[in-house]
Amino acid sequence: MSFGTVSLVSVIVCMVLNDCIDADKQTHKDFLSSYDSFKNICHKIGWEPKCTTQPIKYCQGKTIAFHANLSKRLTNVPKNTIIKFDRTLVNEGNGYDPNTGKFTAPVDGVYSFAWTYHTKKGSIAYLCGFVDGKLTAYVGIENQSSTWENTSRNLVIKMKKGSQFWIQIFHATVQLIHEEYSSLSGYKLSGC
Known part of the structure; x- marks a missing residue:
């Protein structure tokens, strides 16, 4: 791993630990803001889930x-x-x-x-x-x-x-x- 990647991972770990410690004090809005920050950081280092996050449009659970x-x-x-x-x-x-x-x-x-x-x-x-x-x-x-x-x-x-x-x-x-x-x-x- 390069120095930049190690630094970025360290920052993420610190943010997660800080948010876990303050989890009782977080509002719903704060949680979502932190979550969006983590998603952006993951995107910047090239790590993203491979599955789609789009909802299935025509699957409504109805039997045919x-x-x-x-x-x-x-x-x-x-x-x-x-x-x-x-x-x-x-x-x-x-x-x-x-x-x-x-x-x-x-x-x-x-x-x-x-x-x-x-x-x-x-x-x-x-x-x-x-x-x-x-x-x-x-x-x-x-x-x-x-x-x-x-x-x-x-x-x-x-x-x-x-x-x-x-x-x-x-x-x-x-x-x-x-x-x-x-x-x-x-x-x-x-x-x-």
């Missing part, structure tokens, strides 16, 4: 999560149909609309989505995830050999406020989607 099922069995569902999981069990933040089958991000963030669907033997079923009209996550089954089968997929993606996510039939008409074993859920990952 939904889970929805089908209320009835779907048959002969044409290609390009958006699946409306219309029996909503949870919809914190009101991002999911069961009437359209679309989730709209209420705030910017990273979101996780998971969906599963139940089909019967011989099925060809591609239920893919779309974000703002773009096919983003593929999943499907073709010429299913078991009597009944679940197919699942998940997606973690960064979304802007107002971006939309939904599940849509891709590739071909789906003969049957069983209601009791088919669902869609999603939530915002915590960033705070």
